[in-house]
Amino acid sequence: MIVLPIGTSLSAETRCRFHAQVARASVLGPTSRAATLWVHGPAPIEVELDALAWSRRTKVRADTLTDRIVPGSLLDIGDPGDLADAAACASFAHNVVSCLDVLRRDAPDDVLVRKFTAMTQRLDIADVATAAGELGVNPHTLRRLTLRHFGFPPKLLMVRARFLAAFVVFQRSGLRFDSVLDFGYFDSSHFLRDANRFLGTTPKRYLERFAALMPCEWRRQTSG
Structure with missing residues (x-):
């Protein structure tokens, strides 16, 4: 908003x-x-x-x-x-x-939304069938749920969660590609494909563009 x-x-x-x-x-x-x-x-x-x-x-x-x-x-x-x-x-x-805590408190999808959100943050499940099984639903139901409340199918959401977690570590490492290997990336090309998919450019260019748009004082505080 x-x-x-x-x-x-x-x-x-x-x-x-x-x-x-x-x-x-x-x-x-x-x-x-x-x-x-x-x-x-x-x-x-x-x-x-x-x-x-x-x-x-x-x-x-x-x-x-x-x-x-x-x-x-x-x-x-x-x-x-x-x-x-x-x-x-x-x-x-x-x-x-x-007022969100009282709005539609009994919304039928609340429990599944919470569980799937936590699951994507764990980064330990990579396929939709396994995710659906852990949630106790079939893959079709999981897809319908994520499209409705997250805007994307479950597989894309899991891939994006992995990329964003890896991207944070990649940035903190000084842009070292070996830092993302623990996230399931096989090599730099694999990571760069996801970067283009979710950022629209390479990680380095994205960070340079982001820094250029920020006020100098903000850049000074966040880089310290």
Whole structure:
């Protein structure tokens, strides 16, 4: 979820889509590749809506919003109105998500969403049949669940979780390819294929581009 203070405009690129101007309160759907945001004015407020929050907040299927940015009204988020500063926008965003623990508490998919999320973070299961078996469902049911709440099929979600975990270690290692071998990558080419798939470029170019977009003070703090 993205909330813009008055005086801020935001355009974005999500895979093959360019959004010239997004609404004051918008939702960036699940992305198959790293999105790029161009902000003009005070910084927007960004709040992550994970799959569990999605299942409780809306009945809209996540896969219908893949690589899209839509007005928050589609998910009944509301309108920030004339909120002028970051503090007011942050309060608005907080009020939107603070009720998630009571919204649709008995949503039927909550348990499976929690378990699958934890499973992908463990990184010890690589195939859909095994994942479905551990969850006590068939592969078709698991696919339907992940498309609805995560926006992607289970295999892609597991591959992406592995890549993101490996990417963090790769960055901390000083971009050494041997650092990702423990994540199931056979060689640098294998890792670079996933990097292109999820980042749209090589890891080095992505990090250089990311650093170039950040304020100098932020770069100084995070590199220290």
